[in-house]
Amino acid sequence: xxxxxxxxxxxxxxxRFPALSGVDxxxxxxxxxxxxxxxxxxxxxxxxxxxxxxxxxxxxxVVLGCDLRKDxxxxxxxxxxxxHAPSLYDELTALENVRFAVRATxxxxxxxxxxxxxxxxxxxLRRTPAARMSAGQRRRTALAVLVARGPELWLLDEPHAxxxxxxxxxxxxxxxxxxxxxxxxxLTSHEPDLAVPLADRxxxxxxxxxxxxxxxxxxxxxxxxxxxxxxxDDVDVA
Amino acid sequence: xxxxxxxxxxxxVRIELRSRVALWQVLPFAVLxxxxxxxxxxxxxxxxxxxxPGLYWLAVLFSTVLATQRSVAIxxxxxxxxxxxxxxxxxAGVFLGKAAAVxxxxxxxxxxxxxxxxxLFDVHLQTWxxxxxxxxxxxxxxxxxxxxxxxxxxxxxxxxxxLPLLVLPIVAPVLIAGxxxxxxxxxxxxxxxxxxxxxxxxxxxxxxxxxIALYGPLQETA
Numbered sequence: 001x002x003x004x005x006x007x008x009x010x011x012x013x014x015x016r017f018p019a020l021s022g023v024d025x026x027x028x029x030x031x032x033x034x035x036x037x038x039x040x041x042x043x044x045x046x047x048x049x050x051x052x053x054x055x056x057x058x059x060x061x062v063v064l065g066c067d068l069r070k071d072x073x074x075x076x077x078x079x080x081x082x083x084h085a086p087s088l089y090d091e092l093t094a095l096e097n098v099r100f101a102v103r104a105t106x107x108x109x110x111x112x113x114x115x116x117x118x119x120x121x122x123x124x125l126r127r128t129p130a131a132r133m134s135a136g137q138r139r140r141t142a143l144a145v146l147v148a149r150g151p152e153l154w155l156l157d158e159p160h161a162x163x164x165x166x167x168x169x170x171x172x173x174x175x176x177x178x179x180x181x182x183x184x185x186x187l188t189s190h191e192p193d194l195a196v197p198l199a200d201r202x203x204x205x206x207x208x209x210x211x212x213x214x215x216x217x218x219x220x221x222x223x224x225x226x227x228x229x230x231x232x233d234d235v236d237v238a
Numbered sequence: 239x240x241x242x243x244x245x246x247x248x249x250x251v252r253i254e255l256r257s258r259v260a261l262w263q264v265l266p267f268a269v270l271x272x273x274x275x276x277x278x279x280x281x282x283x284x285x286x287x288x289x290x291p292g293l294y295w296l297a298v299l300f301s302t303v304l305a306t307q308r309s310v311a312i313x314x315x316x317x318x319x320x321x322x323x324x325x326x327x328x329x330a331g332v333f334l335g336k337a338a339a340v341x342x343x344x345x346x347x348x349x350x351x352x353x354x355x356x357x358l359f360d361v362h363l364q365t366w367x368x369x370x371x372x373x374x375x376x377x378x379x380x381x382x383x384x385x386x387x388x389x390x391x392x393x394x395x396x397x398x399x400x401l402p403l404l405v406l407p408i409v410a411p412v413l414i415a416g417x418x419x420x421x422x423x424x425x426x427x428x429x430x431x432x433x434x435x436x437x438x439x440x441x442x443x444x445x446x447x448x449x450i451a452l453y454g455p456l457q458e459t460a
Binding site: 051073076080081084085088089104129145 | 242245249252253256257312315317318320321322323324325326327
């Protein structure tokens with residue numbers, strides 16, 4: 001089994017403060033992991049550590065075969081992070097933002113148009129500066145960047161936040177397509193009923209560690225079973 | 239590195255053309271500095287002509303601070319800073335690209351200021367190549383130093399007020415050497431003017447080299 005993420009007692013600092021305090025986690029290629037937990041549990045820090053944006057100071061942290069403690073910059077070009085704040089330049093249009101992000105990785109721009117179409121950004125909308133877009137449209141553009149880049153590891157921080165029902169459905173299908181193409185997906189959420197149905201596995205974080213791990217819930221019945229089990233065990237998932 | 243630099247420079251220039259901050263804020267500010275210093279010196283044409291090179295370079299220096307602040311602001315959002323780091327672009331390419339974009343703005347400012355000192359102060363260059371050489375070297379040095387110190391202050395909440403404090407003392411040699419070279423270009427004293435290029439050249443080379451080497455670590459810590 002190829003592991004996209006392999007963390008053992010990984011400790012990471014955000015500034016001077018501990019962001020992760022001993023995370024043990026494996027994510028296989030082609031697997032979807034939903035990370036749940038209350039605010040401050042370490043979900044975002046986990047994604048940022050996987051992307052090489054938060055330095056892992058001790059423990060073992062290997063992403064896409066690269067040791068994050070030695071060569072985290074090598075990992076960055078191969079992962080795609082959808083953060084809370086979309087990586088967009090306000091003055092550039094959706095098309096220009098996606099094209100810049102793709103060109104920066106050295107990839108061809110032939111996937112830019114289809115990626116924008118996939119996210120429903122067609123016609124005048126793709127020529128609209130990001131500053132004039134709604135929060136949902138900005139998030140769609142940020143997702144189009146990921147689609148056009150086609151990363152090996154998708155890191156989605158609350159991907160459903162601020163999106164309408166149509167876009168939420170697109171997120172679901174993107175996650176499935178990414179996993180079926182062999183990419184690993186790690187997504188965080190405060191909405192277990194949206195995240196769990198997409199996931200092969202569910203991890204619940206608390207205090208900067210992975211406190212619980214469960215099998216995921218693809219399909220309505222499996223999702224219901226996971227959510228009921230988490231609630232019966234009084235696990236704080238949101 | 240050069241491909242990345244071209245990409246980043248193109249992006250920054252495009253953003254500046256859209257936002258028109260350079261056109262509507264930096265350029266008018268530079269002209270205003272020139273005019274106000276002219277008022278302070280009084281109406282004597284001889285005094286104005288003598289002071290013109292110094293006033294010109296003071297206005298260029300202040301414009302450098304504004305253009306650098308704008309360059310830093312483009313990447314100041316949490317998302318855009320992360321996006322640039324995740325793109326895999328060579329940090330040296332980011333540095334060179336951002337410095338090139340600032341340099342293009344400074345060239346535009348200098349063209350307008352050059353016309354300004356001709357019209358307002360009746361200054362005429364005797365040795366135009368000396369002034370041009372000084373401007374080219376100074377522009378490279380100013381943009382490289384500005385972007386480097388901009389990266390140093392990027393992650394700080396007080397960066398708007400800190401950046402002038404960091405940049406202006408550091409670029410004082412450019413003010414001195416640029417003013418002297420331009421004074422020599424006005425009077426036609428080529429030999430004395432050319433000697434000031436020996437300060438501007440190494441200044442530009444050192445800040446380009448330091449920027450290429452340090453921009454990556456600064457980007458990580460900002």
